[in-house]
Amino acid sequence: MSFLPFAVAAWLFLVGLYGIVASQNLIRTIISLTIVQASTYVLLLSIGYRTGGQAPIFADIPATSNAVDPVVQVLMLTDVVVEATITALLLALAIQAHKRFGSLDPHELRALTD
Amino acid sequence: MHITALPIVVPMIAAALLVSVRKWTPRLALDSSAISVGVASVTMCALILARTAHDGPFAYWLGGWQPKHMVSIGISLSIDPVGAGLATFAALLVTAALLYSWRYFDSIDGLFHALMLIFLAAMVGFSLTGDLFDLAVFFELMSATAYSLTAYKIEERGPIQGAINFAITNSVGAYGIFTGIGLLYARTGALNMAQIGAALDRHGTDPLVLVAMALLFIGFLTKAAAVPVHFWLADAHAVAPTPVCVLFSGVMVELGIYAVARLYWTIFAGPLHAHTEELRAILIAFGTMTAIWGGVMCYSQRHIKRLLAFSTISHVGMFLCGIGLLSADGLSGTATYIVGHGLTKAALFMLAGVLLHRFQNIDEFDLHGRGREIPWTGALFALGGILLSAVPVVTLFFGKSLLDGASLAAGYPWLPAVFVFSSMFTGGAVLRVAGRVFCGWGASKRPLDEEQAHQAREEEPEEQASRGRTPLLMLLVPASLLAAAIVIGVIPGAVPGIEVAAAHLRDHHGYIGWVLRGHVHFPPAETTHIAGYDYLYGAGAAVGAVALAALTLFGQPLLRRTPELLVRRAGIAIMAFRRLHSGHIGDYIAWWTAGAALLGGSSLIFLR
Numbered sequence: 001m002s003f004l005p006f007a008v009a010a011w012l013f014l015v016g017l018y019g020i021v022a023s024q025n026l027i028r029t030i031i032s033l034t035i036v037q038a039s040t041y042v043l044l045l046s047i048g049y050r051t052g053g054q055a056p057i058f059a060d061i062p063a064t065s066n067a068v069d070p071v072v073q074v075l076m077l078t079d080v081v082v083e084a085t086i087t088a089l090l091l092a093l094a095i096q097a098h099k100r101f102g103s104l105d106p107h108e109l110r111a112l113t114d
Numbered sequence: 115m116h117i118t119a120l121p122i123v124v125p126m127i128a129a130a131l132l133v134s135v136r137k138w139t140p141r142l143a144l145d146s147s148a149i150s151v152g153v154a155s156v157t158m159c160a161l162i163l164a165r166t167a168h169d170g171p172f173a174y175w176l177g178g179w180q181p182k183h184m185v186s187i188g189i190s191l192s193i194d195p196v197g198a199g200l201a202t203f204a205a206l207l208v209t210a211a212l213l214y215s216w217r218y219f220d221s222i223d224g225l226f227h228a229l230m231l232i233f234l235a236a237m238v239g240f241s242l243t244g245d246l247f248d249l250a251v252f253f254e255l256m257s258a259t260a261y262s263l264t265a266y267k268i269e270e271r272g273p274i275q276g277a278i279n280f281a282i283t284n285s286v287g288a289y290g291i292f293t294g295i296g297l298l299y300a301r302t303g304a305l306n307m308a309q310i311g312a313a314l315d316r317h318g319t320d321p322l323v324l325v326a327m328a329l330l331f332i333g334f335l336t337k338a339a340a341v342p343v344h345f346w347l348a349d350a351h352a353v354a355p356t357p358v359c360v361l362f363s364g365v366m367v368e369l370g371i372y373a374v375a376r377l378y379w380t381i382f383a384g385p386l387h388a389h390t391e392e393l394r395a396i397l398i399a400f401g402t403m404t405a406i407w408g409g410v411m412c413y414s415q416r417h418i419k420r421l422l423a424f425s426t427i428s429h430v431g432m433f434l435c436g437i438g439l440l441s442a443d444g445l446s447g448t449a450t451y452i453v454g455h456g457l458t459k460a461a462l463f464m465l466a467g468v469l470l471h472r473f474q475n476i477d478e479f480d481l482h483g484r485g486r487e488i489p490w491t492g493a494l495f496a497l498g499g500i501l502l503s504a505v506p507v508v509t510l511f512f513g514k515s516l517l518d519g520a521s522l523a524a525g526y527p528w529l530p531a532v533f534v535f536s537s538m539f540t541g542g543a544v545l546r547v548a549g550r551v552f553c554g555w556g557a558s559k560r561p562l563d564e565e566q567a568h569q570a571r572e573e574e575p576e577e578q579a580s581r582g583r584t585p586l587l588m589l590l591v592p593a594s595l596l597a598a599a600i601v602i603g604v605i606p607g608a609v610p611g612i613e614v615a616a617a618h619l620r621d622h623h624g625y626i627g628w629v630l631r632g633h634v635h636f637p638p639a640e641t642t643h644i645a646g647y648d649y650l651y652g653a654g655a656a657v658g659a660v661a662l663a664a665l666t667l668f669g670q671p672l673l674r675r676t677p678e679l680l681v682r683r684a685g686i687a688i689m690a691f692r693r694l695h696s697g698h699i700g701d702y703i704a705w706w707t708a709g710a711a712l713l714g715g716s717s718l719i720f721l722r
Contacts, residue, residue, distance in 0.1 A: 020703040033282055040292040047300040082254045086285050089261055093278050100271045111271040112349045112697035
C-alpha cells in the first residue's frame with residue numbers, strides 16, 4: 001500500500017484551508033471548502049483499497065476473493081451527499097450576500113464586526 | 115413494538131408532512147401539530163430515560179443486526195442515562211421554543227416548523243447513537259438545519275453573513291471529524307464506538323490514534339465553541355431568530371461537549387489511561403482560556419444577544435474544564451451544570467426576544483430605561499442573571515459545587531477561581547443590562563461602538579403587528595424554564611440521579627460489555643455532599659456579579675479616580691481582543707487551523 005494517497009489527502013486538507021483563509025471571493029471560499037472535503041474522499045477510498053482487489057459485488061465473485069472494502073465507499077457516498085447539501089446551501093447564501101452587500105469579497109461583508 | 119428509534123423517526127416524518135401541506139394549512143394547525151410532535155418526542159425520550167434508569171443502559175440494533183463474538187456489522191443506538199437525558203432535554207427545549215415562537219412570529223410558514231423538527235430529530239439521534247459514523251452524520255444533519263435556521267431571515271445582511279461564517283467553520287470541523295473517523299477505522303476496522311474502544315484496548319495508542327483523537331475533539335469542540343474555534347457562535351447567535359438561539363445556546367453547543375466526553379470514555383480512556391494527567395492538563399488549558407475569554411468578551415458587549423452568546427462561550431469553558439478533569443465529580447458536575455445553564459440561558463434569550471419583539475432593537479444603550487414599561491420581563495431577566503452566577507441553592511450551584519470539589523481533588527486548586535470569574539462576569543453582565551434597560555440606571559449613551567449598536571437595530575422586524583403589548587405566552591415559557599432551573603437541583607434524588615448517570619458514561623469496560631455482549635453492569639456511584647466552602651464560593655460569585663454590575667452602572671465617580679493610564683491600557687487590551695472577532699471567515703479558519711495544530715501538537719508531544 002502506497003503512502004502517496006494519504007499524503008495527497010493531507011495536502012488537500014491543508015491547501016483547502018489555505019484557500020479559505022486567503023480567499024478574496026466567496027465562491028472561491030466555498031470551492032476551497034469542497035477541496036477540504038475532497039481530502040476526506042481520498043482518505044476514505046485509500047483506506048479501503050486492496051492491491052489487486054476487485055469491486056465488492058459478491059454476486060459475481062466468490063465470497064473469499066480479494067475485494068476492496070465496501071464500508072468506506074459507503075461512508076464516502078454519505079460524505080458526498082453531505083457535501084452536495086452544504087455546498088448548495090452556501091452557494092444560495094453567496095447569491096444573497098451578493099444581492100445585499102453588492103460584493104462577494106469577504107472583506108466587504110461587514111454586518112458583524114465586533 | 116420498540117419505541118427506541120421513534121423519537122428520531124417521528125419528527126422527521128412529521129417535518130416532511132408539514133412541508134408538503136404547508137401551503138394549505140392554517141397557521142394554528144402548523145403550530146399545534148409541531149408542538150404536539152415536540153410533546154410526543156419528549157414523552158418517548160422520557161420513557162427511554164426511565165427504562166435506562168430502571169433496567170440500566172441498553173443497545174438497540176437497527177434491523178436486528180446483533181453483534182456476534184464482539185464484532186458488530188450493524189448499527190446500534192447505545193442508550194445510557196446521560197444520552198437519554200440529553201435527548202429528553204433537547205426535545206423539551208425544542209418544544210418550549212416552538213411554544214414561544216407561536217406568539218413571537220407574526221407571519222411564518224411551515225418551513226420553520228419543519229426545520230425545527232429535523233433539528234430535534236438530529237439532536238436526539240446524536241445523543242442516542244452508538245455508532246461513530248452516525249454520530250458524524252447526525253452532527254451534519256444538526257448543522258445543516260442550524261445553518262438554514264440562522265439564515266431564516268434570508269433578505270437581511272446580518273443573518274446571511276452569520277450563516278456563512280457558521281456554516282464554513284462548522285463544516286471544516288465536520289471534515290476534521292470525518293478524517294478522524296477514517297483514521298480510527300483504518301486502525302481498528304470498526305465504526306461502533308464500543309468495538310473501537312475494545313480494539314484500542316488491545317492495540318494501545320500510537321501517533322495515528324492521537325491525530326485521530328485530536329481531529330475528532332477539535333471538530334466537536336468547534337460545535338461546542340471552545341476558544342480558539344468559537345468565533346462563529348457570537349455571529350450566529352446575534353442574527354438567528356430568537357427561538358433558534360434558545361436551542362443553540364441551550365443544548366446544541368452542549369452536545370459538542372457531550373461528544374467529547376462520550377468519545378473519551380468509550381474510545382480513548384483505555385489506551386490513554388497512562389496519560390490521564392497530561393490530557394487533563396491539555397483540556398483544562400483549553401477550558402480555562404475559553405472561560406476567561408468568553409467572560410471578558412461577554413462583559414464588553416452592548417448587543418444583548420451577542421452578550422448572551424459570549425456568556426455561553428464562557429460557560430462552555432467551564433464545561434470543558436469539568437469534562438477535562440476526567441473524574442466522576444467533574445463529569446456529574448458538568449452534566450448538572452448543563453441542565454441548569456440550558457434552562458437559564460434559554461429563558462434569557464426568550465426575554466431578550468421580548469425586547470426585540472417590542473422595540474425592534476436589542477442595544478443596551480438604545481433601550482436605556484425603556485424597559486420600565488415591562489417590569490415583569492425585567493424581573494425575570496434579573497432573576498436569570500442571578501441564576502447564571504450560580505447562587506446557592508439553584509441547579510447551577512449544585513453543578514458548580516461538584517466541579518469545585520473535583521478541581522481540588524484533581525490538584526487544580528485555582529480552577530474554582532476561574533469558575534467564580536466566569537459566573538461573576540456572565541451573571542454581572544446580565545444584571546448590568548437588567549439595571550440599565552429595565553430600571554434606567556447608569557449612563558444612557560456610550561460614544562464607542564456605534565457600529566455594534568447599528569447591528570442591534572433590526573433591519574426588518576420579525577413581527578409587523580402592533581407591539582403595544584407582549585403576549586402572555588412569551589413570558590410564561592421563560593418563567594417556567596427559570597422555575598425549573600431553580601427547582602431541579604433541590605428535587606430529592608435529581609443530583610444523585612445525575613451522578614449515577616455519569617457513572618454509566620464513565621464506565622469504559624462496562625460500556626463495551628453492555629453494547630457488544632448485552633451484559634448490564636451497574637457501576638458504583640458515590641453521592642457527594644456539598645462542602646461549606648461551596649456555599650462561600652457560590653455566594654461570593656453572586657455578590658461579585660451584583661457588585662460588578664453596580665460598579666459599572668453607578669461607579670463612574672470611582673472610575674474617574676483610578677489612574678487614567680490604567681483605564682486606557684485595559685480598554686486597549688479589551689479592544690484588541692474584540693478586534694479579533696472580525697466577522698471575516700478567512701480569519702476564523704486561520705484560528706481554527708491554529709486551534710487544531712495546538713490540540714494535535716500538544717497531544718502528540720505529551721500523550722505518547
